[in-house]
Amino acid sequence: MTGVRCRVMTFNVRYDTAADGDHAWEHRRPLVASVVRYHAPDVVGLQEPLHHQYASLREQLPEYTWEGVGRNNGGSEGEHCPLGWRTARVERERHGTVWLSESPGQPGSSYPTASKPRLVTWARLVVDGAPLVVCNTHFDHESETARVQSARQLRRLVGELGGATDESALTVPVAVLGDFNCTPGSEPYRVLTGAGGDADVEGDPGPVLTDAMDASEHPHHGPTVTFERFHGPPDTKIDHVFVAGDVTVRQHAVVADHWDGRPPSDHCPVVAELVVGK
Structure with a gap:
């Protein structure tokens, strides 16, 4: 199989609050x-939408086609972190939700220092015949400790979902989308990318993640x-x-679309064009 192109987007759409005034959701x-x-991403991960x-x-x-639940109870309560994929081109094999906590299967659970429950929505997809695992997440905005713990957990999850045979080899490529509330060089980012060394990750560190912005061919x-x-x-x-895994990044962009000076959100979407499969 030749490589298959897949465009992915991560987009924090900002939750609905009247306090935003002219930037409230209704506008x-x-x-x-x-x-x-x-x-037109083939796969899009959203953060913060309420039900x-x-x-x-x-x-x-x-x-x-969409999958995603509220972070508070695994139903409709709280902010969602959904994944969507273009139905005409992408098939779903399976999907799931994991909470970023010491009890990842318990809806509404969180790390002790986190301000809110946080989760990962994941799906194993097939894009024109090529398998791809996609994870979408939103790290805590207040606690650096919770973000570091979430980064460690996320790397292990990527290894599990991607069928890791050791720390560096995945049988299925993985794309991870999200608002990580951390900048390049911060401790959570260093854990995600392995820049701090695997000593930063307790137990099995899981695969190192590569920032698509740094890996882009263009x-x-x-x-x-x-x-x-x-x-x-x-x-x-x-x-x-x-x-992570056998995936090439062709292009990477931050989208700064505005309408007459009005931004669609307080976050700009990030788009990457990937090539997966052989």
């Missing part, structure tokens, strides 16, 4: 859907930061696409 709802529709936001986006984007497109807070231009990069 941004069609803009968020338009960004996804126009850039009604998630329902609205599913309605506006019928070309995608120069990065767009801004190099993603988080703007609705107050001026973005100033930090906390949204990332990571890859």
Whole structure:
């Protein structure tokens, strides 16, 4: 099999709160859907939508199949972290949800220092015949300790889902999408990418993740930061696409679409074009 191209996107769409005023969800709802529709990822991971936001986006984007649950109870409560894939091109073999905690199968669980429950939505997909595991997550925004623990857990999960035979070999390539609330060089990022050494990861460290921005064959497109807070231009990069296993990154971009000065979210989406399979 020759390599199959697959475009992935991670997009924190910002939860619905009236405190956002002119940037509240009712004003941004069609803009968020338009960004996804126009850039046409084969697989997209969203962060922060509440249940009604998630329902609205599913309605506006019928070309995608979606999976994802609320972080508070595994149902409809709390922010969601859903995965969507283009139904005409991508098939799902299986999917699941793991909470970032010491009890990953318990809905609503969290690490002791985390401010909120956090989770990973994952799916084993087949893109035009090529298998690809995709994980979507949102790390805690307050606790560095919880982010480090989540990074360790995520690496082990990537190894399990990708069928790791040792620390470096995966039988299925993996793409990891998300708002990690950490910048390059921070401790959680160093754990994810192995920059701090495997001594930073307790027990089986799992595969090292590679930042798609660094691995891109073509120069990065767009801004190099993603988080703007609705107050001026973005100033930090906390949204990332990571890859592991037999996957090539062709292109990487941060999408800075605006409508008459209005951003669709307080985060810019990140898009990567991957080549998977042989």
